[in-house]
Amino acid sequence: MTNGRLSIIFSFRRFCCFLFLLSAISSISFLCWSSCSHSCYLQNLFMPLEKNVPIDLLHFPTAWNHLSFSSNPPPKLLKIAVFVKKWPHRNLAGGLERHALTLHLALAKRGHEIHIFTSSSSNSSFPSYPHMNMNFHPSKPTAAGYLDQALIWKQFLIQNTTVKPFDVVHTESVGLMHTRARNICNLAVSWHGIAYETIHSDIIQELVRSPEQPQAVALTERAIKVVEEVKFFPRYSHHVATSDHAGDILRRIYMIPEERVHVILNGVDEEIFKPDTASGKDFRRKIGIPHSGALVLGMAGRLVKDKGHPIMFEALKQMFMEDVTLQKRIFVLVAGHGPWGDRYRDLGPNVLVLGALEQTQLARFYNALDIFVNPTLRAQGLDHTLLEAMLSGKPVMATRLASITGSVIISPEMGFTFSPTVNSLRKALYKVLGDGRGILEKKGEVARQRGSRLFAATKMAAAYERLFLCISSEKKERDNGHDYCRFPLPADQE
Structure with a gap:
């Protein structure tokens, strides 16, 4: 046996051992996560209330969205530096960019001074906003498309030493x-x-890969990436996880001290995404959906593999073959762009691919649906489309991933979940058809209530504002009775 083959076998065995270790850690994490349910969190959370002692926000064990911060003008206006790879351009934006836009527009509306350090090509410009306190500091991206760290750091230092330094970054x-x-x-x-x-x-993507597709080689690289992240994550002072599950991983797997990990769930603009029956009916009429008893299902986002479109396409294809009447009983609306758009069109005239939609059009799209489906295969982050649909009063169906079942679809009263397989998704879709519009409307109302309580942009911005006030406050402010890191829990949050 050659040295080369021995080296390959050794590397493979070492990788398998590493994956086994990760799996063991994950299992322990999952058991801990399962054993300490939301009720367990709340029980621990309200123990200080019995002693009439305000809670320490830096040790708050669950999402800050559960707290009710004041809507009054902020007690202190902050100068905030924001670093983001790209700033959203119209409807061409991913979840990270949409989060940056929604959050910092809300903070600017609250009166805070925002300085955004981002990349910009020579032929693009930034939109104008009604808030004069939105300041952009663009830089040409690197050849790989990333922020030029040396340039943005220089820009940051200039701003940090003029007038006054940044309160928070x-x-x-x-x-x-x-x-x-x-x-x-x-x-x-x-x-x-x-x-x-x-x-x-x-x-998940390897499991749903068809035999004719090449085997992915990303797993080995990803395992190494985990080790790299565990090493450099502690260099950031405070960490915000956008789902409860991610917060748990940062604390248990990445071993970040709990007082430096804070869960703030994503939020979407409640002024745009809200129930509007009239606009939904008008949207249906304009795209040619007749007034009938047909159920309308919808999907939105990038039409790519990791968003689950291979399993959604196959599930619909099988259902249409099993029951030809389904093409009259349901309509499927697909908002987004990507390679799976043309494939969906092949499923028949009742599958309508609408392309990427502006936010106002997207809001009308949600209101035209009976249920929103997100078949994502991505286990990370917290997808904005689910939150937008919930605030619009629609039940949601999504993959049974920890970030989704831990923070969004926490009970069957607001929607449906399925394993990331064609068979499980098909069964869930048949369940929707069996339940009918009446049950879906009830689930949609429960989803709207949860969405309004946790996923509104103002809720998210208030939580970030309090976190920023907390980490920016100096000791002398705390000594003077302005400790923004402590929070008096009102009686209605017991």
Whole structure:
């Protein structure tokens, strides 16, 4: 046997051992996660209330969205630096960019001074906003499309030494690399996906891979990426997880101290995404859906493999072959762009591919649905489309992933979940058809109530504002009775 083959076998065995270790850790994490349910969290959370002692927000064990922060003008206006790889351009934006836009527009509306350090090509411009306190500091991206760290750091230092320094620094994922961030104590990083979660996504995609497709080689690289993240994540002062599950991983697997990990669930603009029966009916009429008893299912986002469109396509294809009457009983609306758009069109005239929609059109799209479906295979982050549909009063159906079942679809009263397989998805779709519109409307109302309570942009922004006030406050402010890191829990939150 050659040295080369021996080396390959050794590397493979070492990788298998590493995956086994990760699996063991994951199992322990899952058991801990399962054993400490939401009720367990709340029981621990309200123990200080019995002693009439305000809670310490830096040790708050679950999502800050559950707290009711004041809607009054902020007690202190902040100068905030924001690092984000790209700023959203019209409807061409991913979840990270949409989060940056929604959050910082809301904070600017609250009166805070926002400075955005981002990349911009020479032929693009930034939209104008009604808030004069939105300041952009663009830079040409690197050849690989990333932020030029040396340039944005220079821009940041100039702003940080003029007039007054930044009260807080916020980076969307690695917009500001850890090599720079390690020197900033008043910094918070929002993670919209971490490598440990991505391994789960890779495994799912490998399982649904068709025989004619090449085997993925990303698993080995991803395992190494987890180790790298565990090493450099502690260099960021504070971490914001966008799902309860991600927060649990950061604390248990990445071993970040609990007082530096904070869960703030994503939020969407409740002024745009809200129930509007009239606009939904008008949207149906304009795209040619007749007034009939047919159920309308919808999907939105990038039409690519990791968003689950291979299993959704196959599930619909099998259902149409099993029952030819289904093409009259249901309509499927697909909002988005990507390679799976043309394939959906092959399923028949009742599958309508609408392309990417502007936010106002997207809001009308949700209102035209009876149920929203998200078949994602991505186990990381918290998909905005689910939240938008819930605030629009629609029941949701999504893959049974920890981030979704732990933070979004926590009970069957608001929607449906399925395993990331064609068979499980097909059964869930048949369940929807069996339940009918009446049950779906009831589930949609429960979903709307939860969405309004947790996933509104104002709710998210209020939580971030309090976190930013907390990590920016100096000791003398705390000594003077302005400790923003402590929160008096009102009686209605017991």
